[in-house]
Amino acid sequence: MEITNVMEYEKIAKEKLPKMVYDYYASGAEDQWTLQENRNAFSRILPRILKDVSEIDVSTRVLGFNISMPIMVAPTAMQKMAHPDGELATARATSAAGTIMTLSTCATCSVEEVASTGPGIRFFQLYVYKDRNVVRQLVKRAEEAGFTAIALTVDTPRFGRREADIKNRFALPRDLTLKNFEGLDLGEIDKTDGSWLASYAASQVDQSLSWKDIKWLQSITSLPIILKGVLTAEDARVAVEYGAAGIIVSNHGARQLDYVPPTIMALEEVVKAVEGRIPVFLDGGVRRGTDVFKALALGASGVFVGRPTLFSLAADGEAGVRKMLQMLRDELELTMALSGCSSLREISRNHIKTDWDFPHYLPAKL
Numbered sequence: 001m002e003i004t005n006v007m008e009y010e011k012i013a014k015e016k017l018p019k020m021v022y023d024y025y026a027s028g029a030e031d032q033w034t035l036q037e038n039r040n041a042f043s044r045i046l047p048r049i050l051k052d053v054s055e056i057d058v059s060t061r062v063l064g065f066n067i068s069m070p071i072m073v074a075p076t077a078m079q080k081m082a083h084p085d086g087e088l089a090t091a092r093a094t095s096a097a098g099t100i101m102t103l104s105t106c107a108t109c110s111v112e113e114v115a116s117t118g119p120g121i122r123f124f125q126l127y128v129y130k131d132r133n134v135v136r137q138l139v140k141r142a143e144e145a146g147f148t149a150i151a152l153t154v155d156t157p158r159f160g161r162r163e164a165d166i167k168n169r170f171a172l173p174r175d176l177t178l179k180n181f182e183g184l185d186l187g188e189i190d191k192t193d194g195s196w197l198a199s200y201a202a203s204q205v206d207q208s209l210s211w212k213d214i215k216w217l218q219s220i221t222s223l224p225i226i227l228k229g230v231l232t233a234e235d236a237r238v239a240v241e242y243g244a245a246g247i248i249v250s251n252h253g254a255r256q257l258d259y260v261p262p263t264i265m266a267l268e269e270v271v272k273a274v275e276g277r278i279p280v281f282l283d284g285g286v287r288r289g290t291d292v293f294k295a296l297a298l299g300a301s302g303v304f305v306g307r308p309t310l311f312s313l314a315a316d317g318e319a320g321v322r323k324m325l326q327m328l329r330d331e332l333e334l335t336m337a338l339s340g341c342s343s344l345r346e347i348s349r350n351h352i353k354t355d356w357d358f359p360h361y362l363p364a365k366l
Contacts, residue, residue, distance in 0.1 A: 003315075005331075006287050006308045006324050013082070013314035020168040021081045025310045028254035029160035034262060035254035038285030041262035043294050043354035048340030056333045057343045062279065062302055063149055063224055063245060065121050068098030069329050070302035070344060071292055073309050073321075074283045075125035075151060075228075080108035080176050082314040088117055090309060093321035095120035097329070102151050102304065105138065110179035115145035123149040125228065127156065128213060130206045134184050139221045141180070150221060151248065152214075155229030157207040160256035214242040226281075229256075231266040233273035236280075246279045246301075253284060253306055264295060265354075271299030289331020296344060297352045 003009065014022050028035030058069045073094050080086030087109035094101035095118060102123040103114055111124060124142035129135055139150065164170075172178070206213075217225055224245030229252060230236055239247055249267045251260050260266075263284035271280050279301035286292060286303045295303050305328070312320035341347050 003323065003327075006312070006327055009308065009311035009315045009320065009324060013311040017082065017314055020170055023164035023168055024078075024162075024170050025076075025082070025307060027162055027164035028258065029162055029256055030258040032254065032258065034251055034258050034260055037262040038251070038254050038264070039262075039287065041264050041355070042285065042291050043264070043298075043352045045290060045293065045335065045339060045352055046350070047338055048351070051340030051342070053337040053340060053342050055342060056336050058329060058332055058336070060302060060344055062100060062121075063226075065100070065148065067100055067121065067302075069332065070296060070300075071286075071325060071328050071332070072100040072281075072302055072304045073102060073325075074304035074306035075102040075104040075123075075153075076306045076310050077104045077106035078108050078172060078176065078178075079104075079310065079313060081173060082310050083317045085317055086313075087114055089313060089318035090321055091117045091120060091122070093318045093325065096322055097325040099325065103147070105180055106178050108176050108179055110182070111142050111145040111147060113179065115147075122147045123151045123226070125151045125153060126217075127153055127204075128206045128209050128217070129204050131204075132206075132216075134181075135217075136220055137184060138180060139217075139223075143221060143223060147223070149224045149226055149245065150217070151226045151228045152217065153228050153252075154209070155231075155250070155252050155256050156205060157209060158205070160252070160258070162255060211238060211242055214244065218243060228283075230270060231260060231263070233269045236270040236273040240274055240277050244278060246281065247274065248281045248283055248304065249300075250283045250304075264291075264298070267295060267300055268298045286328075289328050289333070290335045292328060292332045293335040293339065293347060294352055296347045297349055298354075299349075 060070045083089055087107050091101055091114045100121045102125050104125050105127050124147040226246040226248060227239050227244045228248040229250050230247045236247055249263050249270050251263055263282050267282050281302050282295045282300045283304035286305050292303050308324050309321055312324035339351050
């Protein structure tokens with residue numbers, strides 16, 4: 001079958017993957033309202049005509065690094081469940097596309113293995129563990145492997161209630177391991193009747209994490225720290241005060257607290273709150289180049305894609321991820337051309353109308 005858009009990869013992935021793995025990748029928390037709204041809440045585009053769009057430039061800079069497009073790869077765990085090459089394939093594809101990959105703490109390939117695939121701009125996603133020596137070691141290894149930023153997940157003191165994982169009694173397949181933890185003493189995780197991952201998080205992740213710990217993390221690394229999981233103007237302003245290098249507006253792929261706003265709705269207030277002092281990025285629900293355009297118009301400096309990476313990886317390995325990124329880039333270029341924008345700096349709030357610009361807008365369910 002000829003793949004013509006990113007969403008078609010999900011159907012292929014669903015057919016190829018074991019139910020437990022597909023459900024883990026695809027599902028959200030509880031009623032999955034936020035999961036649906038992450039997609040549904042994207043806005044309408046208003047075109048501008050008679051503009052010279054014979055050449056389109058989608059290149060940009062993120063934290064001082066030049067990248068080919070404002071589309072980057074979000075951290076997603078355990079990619080070898082999707083394909084035998086796992087994060088190595090994603091790293092190669094992302095590097096070939098000239099953009100940024102974010103490696104999950106809970107990866108099935110280590111920071112060193114990912115670095116061995118060759119040059120590339122890579123961020124390391126971090127959870128803070130009760131044993132701070134584990135955190136120190138993870139950060140040190142990421143630095144030594146050439147990773148250029150830490151994406152600190154701040155919305156996960158506990159894992160959300162992911163009912164599909166509970167029903168499936170989700171567990172990492174026996175032939176796979178969380179490679180970044182090899183050699184580290186994290187203790188044993190008790191057997192559970194529910195989700196293994198939820199038990200893992202409850203036993204290891206530091207539930208006391210607070211703003212003061214941002215300063216602690218800054219004291220052990222010189223890498224810029226991006227906060228992933230900010231949804232409000234209030235938290236965005238505090239993030240700036242504590243020296244965050246950037247913010248990712250994220251609801252964890254709608255896998256944590258259900259009924260929080262879709263990220264595209266939360267984006268603009270966060271952008272306004274930081275007043276240009278640090279870059280703001282978005283993840284959640286991006287499936288089209290038009291989605292990327294809408295996020296940029298609302299002030300994002302770029303977007304991260306998670307599930308499209310997993311599903312394209314499951315469908316066709318490295319080639320699938322390469323094609324997924326290329327399709328999003330091509331769609332963004334087309335959207336820009338049809339909207340009268342020849343470069344990213346020409347995209348503005350005037351190019352879109354959102355549902356919440358109108359007084360009648362209400363979420364489908366409260």
